[in-house]
Amino acid sequence: MAGRAFMQLSAVLAFLASFLVLLVDIEAAVTVSVGPAQTVLKENTVVLQCTYSVTPAAQVDIITWSFTSSTESREVVTMLANTQSVFGTYENRASITEQASLRIENVGENDEGTYRCTVKVLSQGSADTKSVDLTVLVAASAPTIVSTVNSAARAGDDLTLTCRSDGGKPLPTLTWFNGTQPMDAGVGEPTTNEAARQVIRDLSLSPVTRFDDQANFVCKADQGYPDQLDVQTAEQVLDVQYPPVASISSNPNSSVKETNTLTLTCVVQSNPDPSQIRWLKVSGDSADVLQTGLTTTYVIPKINRSQNGTYRCEASNGVIPRDRESDGQATVNIDVYYAPKISSSFVQPFEVNFGSSLPAVTCEAEGNPTPNLQWVQVGSGRTFNNPLSFATMTYAEDGTFTCVAAALDFPKDTVNVTVNVIGRPDIIGDSPAAREFMEGKTAQIVCEIQAKPRPSRVEWFLLDSSDNRAIITTGGPYRILQENLPKGMKSILQINSMKPEHSGRYVCKATNTYGEDEQYFDVTLQGSDTTLVIIIVVVVLLLLLLLVGIGLMLAHKRGLLPCKGEPETGKGGRDENVTNEFSIEMADKDKSPTAPLPSRVESSQYIPTPLVAASYEARLSGASFGEPRSPVGQDKPDGKKVNSPAFPEPTTEEPPVQTSQGGYRDEDGLNNAELDLSSRKPASRRPIVDPKDTMDMDYPTLRQQTTSPYV
Numbered sequence: 001m002a003g004r005a006f007m008q009l010s011a012v013l014a015f016l017a018s019f020l021v022l023l024v025d026i027e028a029a030v031t032v033s034v035g036p037a038q039t040v041l042k043e044n045t046v047v048l049q050c051t052y053s054v055t056p057a058a059q060v061d062i063i064t065w066s067f068t069s070s071t072e073s074r075e076v077v078t079m080l081a082n083t084q085s086v087f088g089t090y091e092n093r094a095s096i097t098e099q100a101s102l103r104i105e106n107v108g109e110n111d112e113g114t115y116r117c118t119v120k121v122l123s124q125g126s127a128d129t130k131s132v133d134l135t136v137l138v139a140a141s142a143p144t145i146v147s148t149v150n151s152a153a154r155a156g157d158d159l160t161l162t163c164r165s166d167g168g169k170p171l172p173t174l175t176w177f178n179g180t181q182p183m184d185a186g187v188g189e190p191t192t193n194e195a196a197r198q199v200i201r202d203l204s205l206s207p208v209t210r211f212d213d214q215a216n217f218v219c220k221a222d223q224g225y226p227d228q229l230d231v232q233t234a235e236q237v238l239d240v241q242y243p244p245v246a247s248i249s250s251n252p253n254s255s256v257k258e259t260n261t262l263t264l265t266c267v268v269q270s271n272p273d274p275s276q277i278r279w280l281k282v283s284g285d286s287a288d289v290l291q292t293g294l295t296t297t298y299v300i301p302k303i304n305r306s307q308n309g310t311y312r313c314e315a316s317n318g319v320i321p322r323d324r325e326s327d328g329q330a331t332v333n334i335d336v337y338y339a340p341k342i343s344s345s346f347v348q349p350f351e352v353n354f355g356s357s358l359p360a361v362t363c364e365a366e367g368n369p370t371p372n373l374q375w376v377q378v379g380s381g382r383t384f385n386n387p388l389s390f391a392t393m394t395y396a397e398d399g400t401f402t403c404v405a406a407a408l409d410f411p412k413d414t415v416n417v418t419v420n421v422i423g424r425p426d427i428i429g430d431s432p433a434a435r436e437f438m439e440g441k442t443a444q445i446v447c448e449i450q451a452k453p454r455p456s457r458v459e460w461f462l463l464d465s466s467d468n469r470a471i472i473t474t475g476g477p478y479r480i481l482q483e484n485l486p487k488g489m490k491s492i493l494q495i496n497s498m499k500p501e502h503s504g505r506y507v508c509k510a511t512n513t514y515g516e517d518e519q520y521f522d523v524t525l526q527g528s529d530t531t532l533v534i535i536i537v538v539v540v541l542l543l544l545l546l547l548v549g550i551g552l553m554l555a556h557k558r559g560l561l562p563c564k565g566e567p568e569t570g571k572g573g574r575d576e577n578v579t580n581e582f583s584i585e586m587a588d589k590d591k592s593p594t595a596p597l598p599s600r601v602e603s604s605q606y607i608p609t610p611l612v613a614a615s616y617e618a619r620l621s622g623a624s625f626g627e628p629r630s631p632v633g634q635d636k637p638d639g640k641k642v643n644s645p646a647f648p649e650p651t652t653e654e655p656p657v658q659t660s661q662g663g664y665r666d667e668d669g670l671n672n673a674e675l676d677l678s679s680r681k682p683a684s685r686r687p688i689v690d691p692k693d694t695m696d697m698d699y700p701t702l703r704q705q706t707t708s709p710y711v
Contacts, residue, residue, distance in 0.1 A: 138197075449491065455488070
């Protein structure tokens with residue numbers, strides 16, 4: 001009764017507050033905010049967020065939470081003057097907390113719906129309401145997988161796996177996986193029953209193969225709320241029976257050398273395991289059984305060439321095969337290698353006339369793999385293809401030929417064939433052959449002859465200008481030597497002390513029972529030894545002169561030799577402190593020259609140097625120029641002799657002052673024409689007058705041009 005009275009009082013107060021709001025236009029005194037929609041797992045606790053704000057003068061009087069669903073509406077809880085009243089099924093489960101939030105414990109499916117939070121300020125006639133939704137989740141039961149085959153499936157059968165999930169809210173999504181790989185092929189559309197809260201999805205395997213044996217098929221149920229509901233799974237490992245599938249491996253491999261051990265292994269895949277394994281040797285349409293039992297290996301010790309062929313492995317397990325792939329059989333071809341062996345026999349020796357052809361000589365051999373056949377001539381090492389044949393036989397083809405049969409790393413097999421070439425002599429070399437010999441030396445003309453039999457006669461001739469032959473015999477300057485060779489002989493015509501009359505064309509002629517051959521030799525005379533020696537001496541002298549010239553050029557370039565107009569010092573170099581004097585003598589005071597001027601000096605011959613000093617007496621006296629002289633043993637301007645080329649070292653005195661007459665004056669006032677200028681260092685002030693330019697000047701001009709102490 002008290003609760004009902006409280007509710008009636010609240011309704012009256014709310015009506016009055018609403019009426020006041022309609023009568024008076026005042027600012028709202030309260031504002032409500034709610035949190036986002038909530039999801040909660042059944043039987044868990046949830047808090048629906050609700051907060052409010054009021055004006056400074058306002059005070060909250062009533063907080064109310066109400067519930068609305070598609071089927072009903074009800075009050076949940078009301079708080080008035082800090083006193084909470086909980087209604088209906090929410091008793092002992094619902095309360096207002098955290099200012100105006102609603103806390104609901106042990107949430108049930110009937111608690112799902114829309115909740116409204118209302119806050120009222122009666123003194124201001126103000127109220128505000130906001131809504132928030134609550135979703136209640138129900139975990140589905142673990143999915144199950146049902147197969148249309150109760151026991152093990154057989155390869156070739158059709159198989160359907162059905163996955164079912166019950167009781168979930170919301171209903172889960174079912175997905176099929178083969179191991180960890182999602183599947184699309186064979187997966188059907190899901191079948192749902194909302195009322196029964198059930199979902200079903202099939203996986204069809206049509207047909208089942210041996211590759212599905214022991215495959216792990218997984219059905220996953222996902223309700224879409226990973227933070228609150230785990231993904232649940234169900235697994236089914238298939239047991240598929242299938243007939244044996246066989247293959248053969250060989251050790252070392254399918255190609256094996258004779259006398260080695262061969263091991264064959266039958267590799268079988270089947271479910272169940274094989275109940276019998278047989279080994280057979282196949283020959284055409286028939287087969288010989290070699291071994292029966294459960295042993296998967298067959299061993300052939302020291303295999304031989306007769307055991308070449310096809311071997312078969314047969315396995316069975318009671319499951320009837322449905323295709324050739326699963327008939328439980330496998331074959332392998334064994335290739336036995338063995339060493340080559342020449343099977344040909346030859347009637348020997350082969351006799352062939354010189355110049356004729358050799359019929360084909362064929363060498364045959366057996367072996368595995370097929371041997372490589374080649375002919376090799378003994379001695380020369382020349383090789384020829386099989387069969388052996390020659391279009392034109394020469395004495396180079398006379399001898400023994402070996403047929404060589406080779407394969408892999410087996411020992412080679414060989415057989416020899418002898419070929420005898422008989423016929424007329426054959427002289428080696430081109431005709432005519434040119435030969436040169438030194439005058440006065442011994443000459444030898446070699447005539448090498450191949451023949452079988454050897455020549456019975458070898459003759460030498462000398463042709464005259466009319467090609468008439470004069471036979472040569474041993475005697476005088478000539479001597480004939482002979483030497484037997486394996487395939488003929490060598491005849492040597494020796495001429496002692498070659499002379500011009502021995503030049504000419506010589507003929508070597510060889511004869512045996514089959515015929516003859518001859519060769520011409522053109523003999524000429526080379527120059528004498530004296531001429532050669534003279535040529536060598538001249539070449540050596542020219543080389544020496546060339547080397548000396550190069551040495552002088554290098555010495556001059558490096559300053560090891562004095563330049564023109566420069567005296568040599570004791571050290572072989574230049575002395576920059578030594579100067580030369582040029583005295584210019586004049587006949588009288590009227591400056592008339594008494595000696596002819598020197599010829600013009602070409603500019604290419606004039607070498608200016610700081611080591612040359614001029615006498616300045618010429619400037620004062622007006623004397624003519626004379627040829628430059630060495631200061632040693634000559635007169636100075638004061639009449640004294642110059643006894644030594646050694647002069648004092650340069651001083652550090654100030655440079656002389658130029659006088660009004662164009663000369664230079666020292667600090668003591670003396671004219672530099674009266675000084676020994678050898679102590680002056682060459683300075684940068686060097687007005688140099690090229691002597692060739694002075695020849696075209698008058699003497700006053702010349703005196704003005706030569707006032708410098710350095711030229």
